Amino acid sequence: MAPDRNISSVGFEKILAGTPYPTSNHSSGYYFSPDKGRVLKEYQLVYITEGEGVLETKSGGVFPIRQGMIFVLFPNEWHTYYPNYDVGWSQYWIGFCGVGVDRWMENEYCSKESPVFKVGINGEIVSLFRKAIHIANEEPSLFQQVLNGLVAYLVALMCSIDKNRCVDNDDFSTKINYACALMQELIDQPVSMHEIARKSGLGYSLFRKLFKERMHCAPVQYYQELKIRKAMDLLTNTAIPIKEVAYQLDYESPAYFSARFKKQTGKSPVEYREEFGIK
Numbered sequence: 296m297a298p299d300r301n302i303s304s305v306g307f308e309k310i311l312a313g314t315p316y317p318t319s320n321h322s323s324g325y326y327f328s329p330d331k332g333r334v335l336k337e338y339q340l341v342y343i344t345e346g347e348g349v350l351e352t353k354s355g356g357v358f359p360i361r362q363g364m365i366f367v368l369f370p371n372e373w374h375t376y377y378p379n380y381d382v383g384w385s386q387y388w389i390g391f392c393g394v395g396v397d398r399w400m401e402n403e404y405c406s407k408e409s410p411v412f413k414v415g416i417n418g419e420i421v422s423l424f425r426k427a428i429h430i431a432n433e434e435p436s437l438f439q440q441v442l443n444g445l446v447a448y449l450v451a452l453m454c455s456i457d458k459n460r461c462v463d464n465d466d467f468s469t470k471i472n473y474a475c476a477l478m479q480e481l482i483d484q485p486v487s488m489h490e491i492a493r494k495s496g497l498g499y500s501l502f503r504k505l506f507k508e509r510m511h512c513a514p515v516q517y518y519q520e521l522k523i524r525k526a527m528d529l530l531t532n533t534a535i536p537i538k539e540v541a542y543q544l545d546y547e548s549p550a551y552f553s554a555r556f557k558k559q560t561g562k563s564p565v566e567y568r569e570e571f572g573i574k
Contacts, residue, residue: 302442303337304390305431307424310346312383332375337392338400339368340449341376342424344416344476346384350376354407360384362473363415365453367400369407385480387424391446404454412457416473420456421480423449433533470495471509474502478518482525485545488514523559526552530568537564 327333342365350358353373378384474495492502506514541552
């Protein structure tokens with residue numbers, strides 16, 4: 296029998312270097328002192344996409360945490376965690392609880408003794424967290440059921456990646472994966488591919504060459520396709536005015552957005568939205 300999960304919290308926060316942790320933006324009801332730690336009544340998945348820090352739990356001890364790791368916080372288990380003060384980190388999280396969840400989590404190879412999963416900077420996992428945040432904010436019909444399924448897939452995916460990861464993971468592949476995930480995170484901001492290359496630890500010429508070899512398109516083309524896919528999602532799942540979609544995705548004007556969208560999809564944003572009966 297499938298567990299009855301209830302999604303209690305989901306979000307993203309970037310902790311800058313030199314910033315005390317937790318910040319004042321920490322979710323209400325979840326604030327804690329890193330020195331004293333805390334005990335939750337739910338599970339939480341915390342995904343670090345940038346930076347580094349420390350996790351300590353009663354059953355597992357101390358774990359160094361680096362970008363590309365997801366750690367599981369177990370209910371009724373003392374823990375504390377925090378970013379390196381001189382480095383900071385970026386964290387996604389999602390909390391859940393419910394009937395049958397304990398047995399289900401154990402079946403997915405999660406244990407209090409080994410709560411850390413190495414998944415790398417994975418674009419699909421970043422997308423799942425971002426989708427969960429969007430769904431939780433919009434609260435569409437049956438949103439808890441949708442989030443329930445999303446968490447099930449997320450946990451299975453992180454376990455699968457961790458168990459099957461290559462021992463000789465190619466460093467260039469890791470950096471390109473990081474670049475793809477970074478583009479996902481910055482989808483609504485002005486982005487320079489030179490800056491993406493720098494943050495990925497590569498010179499721009501080498502970055503562009505490796506990116507094309509791995510993704511079969513130029514970095515700018517990949518980023519534009521991400522933006523169009525995000526626009527398609529906003530046009531079909533929200534009633535946000537088209538001009539607001541354009542500005543939200545940092546297009547220079549609604550007219551330019553419409554031209555790019557039609558070139559990519561063969562339809563204008565108005566025509567695309569009308570197919571789904573959204574006025």
